[in-house]
Amino acid sequence: MRIQNLGPIKDATIKLNKLTVFIGNNGTGKTLAAYSVFAFRNWLENSFRPEFFNQEEVNALMDSxxxxxxxxxxxxxxxxxVVSAFNRLNNNGEYFADFFKGPNLYVRGTSKITIDAGDLTTALRPIKGMAQSYVTGVADGDTVSRHQYxxxxxxxxxxxxxxxxxxxISPMKVEAKNAPxxxxxxxxxxxxxxxxxxxxDLYANSCYLPAERIGINVFRAQLNAQIVRERFANPGSRLNGIQQEGDVRYPYPIESYINYLNSSLMLLDQPYRKxxxxxxxxxTELVPGDxxxxxxxxxxxxTLDDSEGTSRSVDFNLTSSSLKSIFALDLFLRQSDNMSWLFIDEPEMNLHPTRQVAVTDLLYELSKTGTPVVVSTHSDYVVKELVNQMLTDKVDSELGNQQSAENVSVYEFAKDGVTDLGDISARETFANFDETTDNINQRYYQLLDQIERNSGDDADE
Structure with missing residues (x-):
């Protein structure tokens, strides 16, 4: 994917992978890059209309x-x-303008988000086979000869x-009004x-967990009351000739999360996939209760069992901020479709370092077992635990197990551009994080030295 002139991003090329990670300072475009990838997935899943069969091939299928x-x-x-249709969206920019909802973000005629065939590597997933059926009919007065195939x-x-x-399968005659x-x-x-x-994976259900998720989780009821007469419309609906309704006020990833939350709460009654x-x-390490x-x-x-085995329940609004942060991830794991893409901003948000490590392990495991993951993060714990996971895979590959470290891409965002860091398991340091840590430590020792010198001066007096 190539992103040009989108907010602070002047020109960046990103290769989508099983796990794609964005790091960098605030205001350098990490979230906008994740938004851009989600814009592609949202369009592919909801608006793209493939032209695999032509009418001649359909006729041949009907006949033979x-x-x-x-x-x-x-x-x-x-x-x-896919490549041609998505890239043409930049011609008038309507889809992206509706998606980002910011006059100074996607600027029509200047901004561009384009893909090439390489961006479909993780999307093209041949499966062994599939079955589907359809119904058609032939009119005969007030009845229809109904045919199911x-x-x-x-x-x-x-x-x-x-x-x-x-x-x-089942030819039968029915009243015309019951069989269009x-x-x-x-x-x-x-x-x-x-x-x-x-x-x-046209029917995947990509899920975006924005940095705003904690506030949305807490104020869900109030948000629903506020928008009860409105409908958040997918920006791709206009592409399919569907009139949008309601006042679209937020970037679509945020609106998408509100919709996701409202439509997924019943999943809490479902177990995790087998x-x-x-x-x-x-x-379970992150969320020991339910x-x-x-x-x-x-x-x-x-709800959490105490040491005596008694279940105690607390209102969601009174739970810890870490549980509020993880809540949507728990919902995601209960979905039935393992082909979904997961996007998450700041997975470390409100988590202690030990839990930042645990959530990193979880995201890495998801990416290995068929769920593409896109992450933007400010946490060196996340990145350095990711290195450990990749090194573990390298050790396992030497023992005959499949290596998956090559399926991770990490990009560093800065004011002067976006850099592909390559195989981060081969890196010992990350300037993005380590310079700040080194400066803090250096300042600490300077202050200790100054205190020691001052104490010596007082003794001399």
Whole structure:
């Protein structure tokens, strides 16, 4: 991804990875860079319309019941479509202007956010196969001959081709008013979205946890009361011809988090995913109790067993700031889709150093097990624990286990530009953090020396 003339960012190139980390001083553009990546993911998941099938191929599928596509050409075609369509958004800049909601951030005609095929490396995830069904019909007076079809898309020939087969399931006659006939272009869009899922995680549900999350968590009820008659609209809705409603007041990542919070509280009744044993253990270290939600009274609480095994509950607003900071991460781990992207600003926020280490371990584990993570941080504990995790993977790779340190990208933001730090596990120091620590220590010893000299002068007198 290339970001040009966006706030303090003049020109930065960022390679999206399984774990992408932004460090640097305040006001250098870290959050805006994370916003930019989220702008891409939001558009891909909600607004991109793939053109995998053409009408001729659909007709062939209807007639013969089977079509075959070469995998390599299909992936390349989809890549080119995504890159071209996203980059064209800069032509009028409407999507980005709605997304950032700041007159001095994305400036139409000057600012640009573009991607290339390399940015899709982590998004192109071929899966073994998938099934979907659709319903169509033929009108016959007041009735419709209703036909339901099952499509099975699977990789064949050792992943060299994709085969799509079509089987009729249940033909039946129903009243016309109960079976609207799908138009051919609707079926085409439906099939395109389905088959493209083999290559693109179009249905992922990226989650952005902004630095404002603690305030939003605490004042959730008041925010809901304030916006009860309004709807926060996705900036991509206008791209699909949907009229936006409501007064969009915040950058979309913040609005997205408000929507996410309101729609996800029922997840607290759900267990963590079965494939998340390691993540669950790390989360238990961060959150030893349980968050609960009383939907009847719209109340959040936190419950913890005391030393005698008695459960004690406290209102969410009275919990520690660390629990408020981690709350949304707990919700995220209860989602059913492990293809979601996680964006988090300042994961260290309000956490003791020991818990900053634990949350780093959790984010690293997520990135290794299929959840791409984008982080912006001011914490040297986060970065240095990340180094330890990468070094651990290097040790494990020498023992025959898979190395994943190469799947981490760290970028340092400064007033004079953005630098790719490369393999940070090979670095002994980080000027971004260490210069401040060294200055504090140097000043400390200077003051001790001065006190000692002053004491000597007093003794001489």
């Amino acid at each position: 019941g089977e079509v075959i596509f070469p995998v390599g050409e299909s992936r390349d075609r989809l890549q080119k479509q 099952l499509l099975v898309s699977e990789f064949a020939d050792d992943y060299k081709t994709v085969k799509v087969t079509r089987t009729e 006939i799908l138009a051919q272009d609707t079926i085409l869009n439906y099939l395109n979205a389905g088959i493209s899922r083999l290559f693109l 494939d998340m044993e390691n993540e669950h253990a790390l989360m 968050f609960t939600f009383d939907s009847d009274n719209d109340k959040l609480a936190y």
